[in-house]
Amino acid sequence: MDRLFGIFGIIFILFLSFLMSNNKKRISVKTITSAFLLQFLLGVFILKVPLGIKIFQAIGGFIQKILDFAKIGSDFVFGPLTRNPEKLTELFGQNSHIFALQLMGAMIFMMVLVNILYYYGIMQRVVAFLGKLMNKLLNVSGAEALSNLASSFVGQVAAQSLIKPYLPNLTKSEILSSMTGSLACISGGVMAIYVGMGIPAQYLLAASIMAAPGALVISKIVYPETDEPKTMNDIKISRRRTHVNVIDSIAMGAQEGMRVTINVVAVLIALVALIAMIDWALVKFGLFLHNNLHLSQMFMGFDLTNLSMKMIVGKIFAIFAYLMGVPFNESATIGALLGEKFILNETIAYIDLVSIKNIISEKSFIISTFALCGFANLGSIAILIGGVGEMAPKQRKNLSRLGIKALICGTFASYVSACIAGILL
Template sequence: MERFQGLIGIILILGIAFLASNNKRRINYRLVISGILLQITIAFLVLKVTPVTNFFKWIGNQIGHIEGFAKQGASFVYGGIMVDNHAGGTLPYGAEQMFIFGFSVTATIILVCALVAIFYHFGIMQKIVSVIAIAMNFVMRVSGAEALSNVASAFVGQVEAQVMIQPYLKGMTMSELLASMSGSLACIAGGILIVYVNFGASPEYLLTASLMAAPGALVISKIVWPETEESQTMGKVKLEVKSPYSNVIDAISHGAGDGFKIAMNVIAMIIGFVAVIAMLDFILGKVGVWTHMDFVLSLDWIFGKLFYPMAWAMGVPSKDVNAVATLMGTKITINEFVAFFNLTHGVSATLSPKALMIVSFAICGFANFSSVGMQIGGIGAIAPERRTDLAKLGMRALLCGTLASYLSATIAGILMG
């Protein structure tokens, strides 16, 4: 029955994209079918083929090692607060358990960004992105610029991915621009992925979801805004980005500095949004009391009702639909950090394995309202002549990025059975 639900989900997701299309007659169905088949292939390999599954588990273990190395660097700065068994057997301020998320996530993001900068300096990152983009270009017949951008989004930040195609941004078609924006919203960067793992999310699910999101975003965006113009990079996949660093020491310094800025932004967003949510829930609770509701009115309740149909259609088991729907609503209206934090700090223990996998895929990505603003500002800074186009495409990109994540989650759920 749940597999049948998943088929309904795929039809619903593609149907929403079709209804939002600005030119239904020009939709390239070959591209759509090939992209979905590519998503299915990625999911099948990772979830069903043992050697590939073991490889992704190995990568997940390496992520755990990276966290350990980051903790060593952090313990040099923060001292005993980074040690699990606190000296003397007591914790600061009478705490019953050591909770050091702020310190831990800062150290991890700084290390990952430093490593990415090293890979970037030696051209390793560019080669990885180019190889995968060439394969995607061959299968889906998309332009080189949008293939590079979408693949890069699975490794670096949403604005940094556009920097990789900066020479092409000025001449990109509207369809290509939407595809690039959508891919950046559907994927997550490596540094942020480790934050979610730090929360307790499955690294294998997150890695698979981010890889599936690249072709998924192209599928949805090419339905919403089919290509009607002539692309300058059709059939070409050429990445010409040289290292901005003078040497490896310079790369580590800049990478660590960038990582610190990202980490501070993450911490600030979590503090701010969690506090605002608590305030809104308090207000909604009072409204519920004043109006004599027989349930506790909260944002969780509202999101659970709004996203219930989509969560059910994606194949989530009936007993878990409300919880998954709530997380989906939290992710798109607030942000993915709060959604993953809520998932891993209580909700995951109540979910079935299938529901846990589906929601991990569904909320894995940057698609939320604040990220749209970041894209318009960030990409607009490196391509100011496209700022008007970016603003015009912002909400469409949010829709495409969200539906791409839901499509990946639904496919993974069908394969899981």
């Protein structure tokens, strides 16, 4: 019965996307069907086929090995602060690890490896091949296929930089699908962080890869192509080296990793503090309603004496969690995580998911891993508009106009992947 809810969830999400469509008559059934079929088959291969399971478990083990190497570097610099987390727990209790230090080593080392792959042209060849394959299979332009595939490996702005020469001439449909792909997937560096937190690598990798065709499914329903894309048949990717030599690429990768780490830490500090302030205001408001207006403590399913943002968004997003296949008694809890990710970011949501891992069912944990995977949050829209707008100034207005739609489309793409996981598991 739970699997049926996953099917209902997909139908519900596609229906909402259809209602949002700006041109329902121009929706390409072939593109939507092909992209969804690819997303579903990827899910089957990764989650049900023994060979696929072994491959992605091996990839997950490889990512974990990379994290082990990153930890060696962190241990050398920070000593016992990263070398003996058990000792910190013994001295200061649970959750006494220093998150920033764990984050820093993984991010810096992963960015270095990505830069090395780019320097030797390996990453460009992989992404270009997969992009051309998607272009042929799904009947989408080379530019949007390439940016969507790249989003599964690199950051949201970095993925768009691969199609920088084509950005000024992208159609609105291409812009939305490219933005959606960037918001529905996560980069390899960020993935390493979440693996280090305790999220299984094979599920994160599966979710990010499945979200690439999923982003095309949703975005092409919401904003069908009505123009003639410049790269409809093919796209050429520049392999010009941007670094002097491999040493330069390593140094630049380390610097980029540090900048990203500082940015993530700064955003986390701000958002966690903001949540605390909003929760304080909600508690005061709830107590006012209870004490002064004499409303009952439990009002419309909300505890007025203990109101919180997580409680409110949990109620709103619980319907999506339930339709993905999450048991009813856990849907509000998972819904709260979905709301956190949408309003704040996926890092905070994953931290909270890990903290309740032993309380919720394994199926709910896996479905949540898929649903939370992606950069689709309010802050990421600003990053995307700023980064891509810098590369293509004349597209800034279109980027701004399509920002909220891209956020919703990216969220829905991840939810469809989660529904597929719920059906298959």
